[in-house]
Amino acid sequence: MCGIFGYTGNKAASPILVEGLKRLEYRGYDSVGFAIQEKKDIKVIKDEGRVNKVGELLREKNYQGRAGIGHSRWSTHGAPSKINSHPHGDSKGDIFVVHNGIIENDKALRKKLQKKGHKFVSETDTEVLPHLFEEYLKKSSNLEEAVQKALKLVKGAYAIGVISKKEPGKIVFARKSSPLLIGLGENGNFLASDVAPIVGHTKEVVYLNDGEMGVLRPDGFKIMDLDNNMLEKKSQFISWDIEEAQKKGFKHFMKKEIFEEPDAVKKAIRGRMIKDKGLAKLGGLEGIENELRGIERIIMIACGTSYYAALVGEYMLEEYAGIPVEVEYGSEFRYRKPIINNKTVVLAISQSGETADTLASIKEANRKGALTLGLVNVVGSSIARETIAGVYNHAGPEIGVASTKNFVSQLSILALLTVFLGRQRDMSLVMGRRILTELDNLPDLLEKMLLSDKKYKKLAKKYLNYNNFLYLGRKYNFPIALEGALKLKEISYLHAEGYSAGEMKHGPIALIDENFPVIGICPSDSVYEKVFSNLQELKARNSKMLLLATKGNKEIKELSKDIIYIPKTLEMLTPIVSVLPLHLLAYYIGTLKGKDVDKPRNLAKSVTVE
Numbered sequence: 016m017c018g019i020f021g022y023t024g025n026k027a028a029s030p031i032l033v034e035g036l037k038r039l040e041y042r043g044y045d046s047v048g049f050a051i052q053e054k055k056d057i058k059v060i061k062d063e064g065r066v067n068k069v070g071e072l073l074r075e076k077n078y079q080g081r082a083g084i085g086h087s088r089w090s091t092h093g094a095p096s097k098i099n100s101h102p103h104g105d106s107k108g109d110i111f112v113v114h115n116g117i118i119e120n121d122k123a124l125r126k127k128l129q130k131k132g133h134k135f136v137s138e139t140d141t142e143v144l145p146h147l148f149e150e151y152l153k154k155s156s157n158l159e160e161a162v163q164k165a166l167k168l169v170k171g172a173y174a175i176g177v178i179s180k181k182e183p184g185k186i187v188f189a190r191k192s193s194p195l196l197i198g199l200g201e202n203g204n205f206l207a208s209d210v211a212p213i214v215g216h217t218k219e220v221v222y223l224n225d226g227e228m229g230v231l232r233p234d235g236f237k238i239m240d241l242d243n244n245m246l247e248k249k250s251q252f253i254s255w256d257i258e259e260a261q262k263k264g265f266k267h268f269m270k271k272e273i274f275e276e277p278d279a280v281k282k283a284i285r286g287r288m289i290k291d292k293g294l295a296k297l298g299g300l301e302g303i304e305n306e307l308r309g310i311e312r313i314i315m316i317a318c319g320t321s322y323y324a325a326l327v328g329e330y331m332l333e334e335y336a337g338i339p340v341e342v343e344y345g346s347e348f349r350y351r352k353p354i355i356n357n358k359t360v361v362l363a364i365s366q367s368g369e370t371a372d373t374l375a376s377i378k379e380a381n382r383k384g385a386l387t388l389g390l391v392n393v394v395g396s397s398i399a400r401e402t403i404a405g406v407y408n409h410a411g412p413e414i415g416v417a418s419t420k421n422f423v424s425q426l427s428i429l430a431l432l433t434v435f436l437g438r439q440r441d442m443s444l445v446m447g448r449r450i451l452t453e454l455d456n457l458p459d460l461l462e463k464m465l466l467s468d469k470k471y472k473k474l475a476k477k478y479l480n481y482n483n484f485l486y487l488g489r490k491y492n493f494p495i496a497l498e499g500a501l502k503l504k505e506i507s508y509l510h511a512e513g514y515s516a517g518e519m520k521h522g523p524i525a526l527i528d529e530n531f532p533v534i535g536i537c538p539s540d541s542v543y544e545k546v547f548s549n550l551q552e553l554k555a556r557n558s559k560m561l562l563l564a565t566k567g568n569k570e571i572k573e574l575s576k577d578i579i580y581i582p583k584t585l586e587m588l589t590p591i592v593s594v595l596p597l598h599l600l601a602y603y604i605g606t607l608k609g610k611d612v613d614k615p616r617n618l619a620k621s622v623t624v625e
Contacts, residue, residue, distance in 0.1 A: 019114075021186045021206035022204075023184055024082075028082055032083055033074070036212070038212040048102050049070075051080040057179075058080070061100040086100075091117055091140070092139045101114060105145040105146050110149055110158070110178070114175045120170040133150075144177075145177075159230050162177055173190070174208055194208055197220065198213035199217055202216075204235070210253050219252055220395070228240070268613045276420045280454075290455065293447020303403065312341070313332060313339070315343070316362070318346060320501065322345075324364055328342075329341075335437045336436040349375055356385075357385070359385045361380035373398065374398055387403050408424040417505045430454055433450070453584050465595075477577070478561060485523060485533045487550070490541065490542045492593055503600070516549040529557045529558070535574075538564065538565045561577040563578075563579045
């Protein structure tokens, strides 16, 4: 959610920090702030609003300091305001902190500090940190020692960057349950909440684990735990570059990323199929192949769009691999008492690999002895490190807050996982070959669908002025109805519901009239006749319908003139082709309504608080 970016080196920090926070805008935020070490002082510029607005205030000051920290805030404690924006300082203005996460015992800490004379000005939980560090600096030899001692009192989640007026050129950092990494460059070193602002400067990074902290200087770094034990950390190299995160001629990242859906499927399956043998080759799972042969149950945990991908995966794995599957919200899983043993796989699905609820669920599953797996897009992310094994999407950076290409990538990998586990069991060679062959054809099918882009926009204009939508699907396409409705809600702020077509007459049909259009997903599959019948019931009630149907289906025209034809493929893979037009429909309705589709209000790309 919130973004952290810090720099210490031999160049002016201000322009580097502004550009870095721009590259973190996709995470979602409502205010921005900077603290620059300027000579023997620290200059702070912060306010609610966008990076460009606050960055311009910083540029006008023309500070030349060569170290500083920046922050983009998504409000949790306290409304968006100048006072509540980060960085926050201590009572003397000597220490400043940027922070992602939530301090759970901030009220208790605040009371103790107030008794010692500390005065607070904001509503944030974060403000207790600089005051706490100030208190411990009175009896510590340096800033990192003060931070180290103080953090032992802190409960909750944090990724922090700390600077002090008395120790120029130094940034102290620490992490617990919120992502943080450092970048090692030729002209200085960097601190960030993810790699996006770093890749323009260096591809060499060091990921931090929970309970680690350290010191960043222009010429190096050190990392230790909270007991001051020094840690040896190896750097990793980022495989993608900054050009991959640019718009490449598209007006919005969201549309660019929808148009990258064919490539996302290619990247997900590349090098992972042995078609002649009907086998999937998932390198991240090869080390536990024998354990996977003996599993009796899979629990998938995810949130948002990733949850809908998991629902599709549930159908795939149960039908073709013969393994019982449950899908759980990451935010609910650990508050139940799930029955888990060493024959249970818990698979976490997350684009960012940092989703707080999903990460907490994986930690709980590890404690209970499950075999934990991750399906994530970000190499080195927290879920990737917490799980025993897993698979990377390799979809490349996804900047738009509403996930699109990553969703089809997740579906593609779940199809590969189905083949991988199915061929260990009763799936035949013929079926394995068929799934892989159809999967291999999908990128070309998606490319051809994108040629109908103008038609999707035309349909969006036709349905633009309705305020309510009902998305319907069955079996594999029920989760796609949920996903289509979610995208429209996220991007256009219109009311939309996703429903199983079979459940429609058990309540939602009461809403239907000529002003409540239906988006019906009706491919020629094993439940086609059932869905067609459900849609006929809606036509009888004067519903306007926009329908998705398999190419060549003429019967569907009895129900509506508004038809989007999708290509024929294996039933389990239809979600990958049916979701693309729904993504574009949401995109066009959102843009035609003048919404900021890349940064929808109140949303964040990486949800790192529970």
